[in-house]
Amino acid sequence: MNLSPDDGRLALELDRAHVFHSWSAQAALKPMVIAGGLGSTVWDFDGNTYLDFSSQLVNVNIGHQHPAVVAAIQQQADILTTVAPAHANLARGQAAQRILERAGDEFSKVFFTNGGADANENAIRLARLHTGRDKVLSMYRSYHGNTGAAVVATGDWRRVPNEYARGHVHFFGPFAYRSEFWSTSPEQESQRALHHLERVIQSEGSSSIAAILIETIPGTAGVLVPPPGYLAGVRALADKYGILLIFDEVMSGFGRTGGWFAFQSLGLVDEPVVPDLITFAKGVNSGFVPVGGVIIPPFIAEQFDEQVFPGGLTYSGHPLAMASIIGALDAMANEGIVDNAARIGCDVLGPGLRELASKYEIIGEVRGLGVFWALDLVADATTREPVSAAVIGELKSALLARGLLPFFADNRLHIVPPCVVTDAECAQALAIVDEALAALSTPA
Helix, strand or coil, rough: CCCCCHHHHHHHHHHHHHHHCCCCCCCCCCCCCCCCEEECCEEEECCEEEEEECCHHCCCCCEEEHHHHHHHHHHEEEHCCCCCCCCCCCHHHHHHHHHHHCCCCCEEEEECCCCHHHHHHHHHHHHHHHHCCCEEECCCCCCCCCCHHHHHHHHCHHHHCCCCCCEEEEEEECHHHHHHCCCHHHHHHHHHHHHHHHHHHHHHHHHHHHHHHHHCCCCCCCCCCCCHHHHHHHHHHHHHCCEEEEEECCCCCCCCCHHHHHHHHCCCCCCCCCCCCEECCHHHHCCCCCCEEEEEEEHHHHCCCCCCCCCCCCCCCCCCHHHHHHHHHHHHHHHCCHHHHHHHHHHHHHHHHHHHHCCCCCEECCCECCCCEEEECCCCCCCEECHHHHHHHHHHHHHHHHEECCEEEEEEEEEECCCCCHHHHHHHHHHHHHHHHHHCCCCC
């Protein structure tokens, strides 16, 4: 690709003149212009290259421009570029089949959506229709999307200006490092968080609750890997009170945690827990074409054999998106990409990040698995007071200047490279983070 700085300037000029950005005050924006990418690397029109340790929005699991996915989209475009969801389509059936093979025998159908937010919308709809109940419980530390019910299910600040949907109740999930329960161990955190959840269920009236919706591993909220026994405890509470359990795997699914799904990865070290519904998007095709969906078990799907499901989207199961799923999942399986993510987490990123934490007091805690990590950055190691926005801004600038494209949320640096990342790229990224922390004006 021929790179021209003039094209970069034009891209920025057109963006600022005509593009309205999400979650932003518009006037002060100066977005980074990305001209291209390959694997774990992106570059701008000035020829500067960056290791993409954001995976954009933690979705480019298979890496930028993977040839198998690009080819699958191109081949489908030569056959059929669009088809109404009422018709059957070979690519749609094959994509659903591949997803179900990875989800497990407990599931039988896939409802395709345009992304993760409307996947959560439709999972909530299915839960309400199945149970005849209305309320949905979700965590304060969560993000479920920017559509009507999904953004109200979200627990963070983005919910507050958008609270138009009905029937949503929030609770605190476990987070031992910043415990809401005065816990002194992960086990105690799990027990007390479960007690809190049961009291919320009882206080809201269990017969009014359709679903508990949780990110299997809350992502934007800080890569909050649940402590031992927590997910099993939530499953038990859902069963006890006749509530459906929905795992939002939009960010954590399809390789991000070193397994096809996070609940499967966690099942290797804790009691295996299977939800009633799974929502997905992002990693299923690495965002090459917008897509998401809900994975549905027979006991829910069969309810709609005679009863009409009152939901649908024009682009549900869009053939270009379906082809990208087939291409991505086949390549991930054939090339051992999910296994690579697991190995990188165990052997490279986990040890490397913990070594940095032993060196810099600003790193209060290291959390994660696979290629899904967060550094909780603190101004005081004893009080665990988060660093200021100014420190985060300085660190972000230092990382970019050294060629690392980071993902920040609040006081956290998230380390979330593509699942195809190599040992050498991780070593380079860890060295950059080391240099940037050492260069902070605030002592690290």
